[in-house]
Amino acid sequence: MKHAAVFEVKGWCPGALKPMQSGDGLIVRVRPRCGMFKPDEMLVLAEAARRFGNGHIDLTRRANLQIRGVGEESLLGLQHVIAGLGLLDPAPEAEAVRNLMVSPLAGIDPTEVLDVRGIARELAQLLTSEHALWALPSKFCFIIDGCGTLTLADERADIRIAAIRDGANPSVAIGLDTQAGIDWLGSVSAAAAATAATETASAFLAVVSNVKRQRMRAVPAEGLASIRSAMRSRLNPLELDQRKTQRSSDRHVGLRDLGAGRFAVGVAAPFGRVETAQLEKLAGEMAAFGVEEVRLSPWRILYAEVVGALTGNAVLDAARSVDLITDPDDPLLRVEACPGAPACRSTSLDTRGDARRLAALSSRFGFEGTIHVSGCAKGCAKSAAADLVLVGAESKYGIVRNGTAQECPAGSASFAELAADPGTIFAEGRRYD
Known part of the structure; x- marks a missing residue:
């Protein structure tokens, strides 16, 4: 399988003052102060994503928040909102x-x-x-x-x-x-x-x-x-x-007993994608239960201190009600996937739809490793190695094991062909054409 050079490595990250053009409009990245937002700030950003963008919000692996689908004519209004929250820097540099x-x-x-x-x-x-x-x-x-x-x-x-x-x-x-x-x-x-x-x-x-x-x-x-x-x-x-x-890096979702009478909750979004309504529900419930700060993480998990276990479970119930992840055994936590088509111009593949289907298959076949589904060899969703990588090119996927999307797979197949024979995906060393 050849890696088609149809994508552009931009070498920079979007911002609020210098957004990046993508297949679904401008991507506007909002960098938090000290790694956190207040719940009311998240409510404002959720409304701004609906008003000025397409309602899609990404939690990034650099612990930032991105608003997608912003039009050129809407950018100034969104920047005014971000500035009103004290989150706009003095210059793009x-x-x-x-x-x-x-x-x-x-x-x-x-x-x-x-x-x-x-x-x-x-x-x-x-x-x-x-x-x-x-x-x-x-x-x-x-x-x-x-x-x-x-x-x-x-x-x-x-x-x-x-x-x-x-x-x-x-x-x-x-x-x-x-x-x-x-x-x-x-x-x-x-x-x-x-x-x-x-x-x-x-x-x-x-x-x-x-x-x-x-x-x-x-x-x-x-x-x-x-x-x-x-x-x-x-x-x-x-x-x-x-x-x-160094301690073990346990990326825990759900209720966490920190000791000394302190508790926190962790809530994840599948592939880091949060819709406006989901964020409004979560941030609104957190505010109602007295949460003061929502912390972002490079694992696309939101953390917040809560006053006790009962309050924490109530916040988690609210998160589950809008299909956010609170179960540490959810197979989607082991899967990373880029936005894919049509949001990204570098691929024609439905990477996140395929990633959801792959997560379900992995549970059926007892596969417990990490998975990365990438629409192209850039590997935007995950730069580190994964146990299983599906890397797209020319509307098909190649398989890389214990590697990254930049590595060259041996062959290619459509996702339908791979899913029809899941052993092809999960069996170590199995070849495909």
């Missing part, structure tokens, strides 16, 4: 570099090493105010991880800030995303963490060329050595093995 993923339960989780919300707020302010940092690639990303129950240890970002217990007081480790894994540069106090992260980003800019596209993981060994040298005097030696401080 500032918006493009404010790419932060923050621990979803920061300040809520009793087991976290450090509440990292203050670091996230300061880092966002530095990124948008220091114009020299606007030269960072538009996909350059920072992780700020409090290292509690819902750690971000398995997520990739160019620069990682991770809370650690290194002595009497918590501090943070600064790491780089490299081809060989995370290269931990050293540690610094929480108060100095945001500045250290921006200094590391500046050191990156000093060593790279073709900065529009290059990411930290593409920096050669001599460039990484230059960054380490530039940061050596600014950071303390990291005495403990940071790898031993």
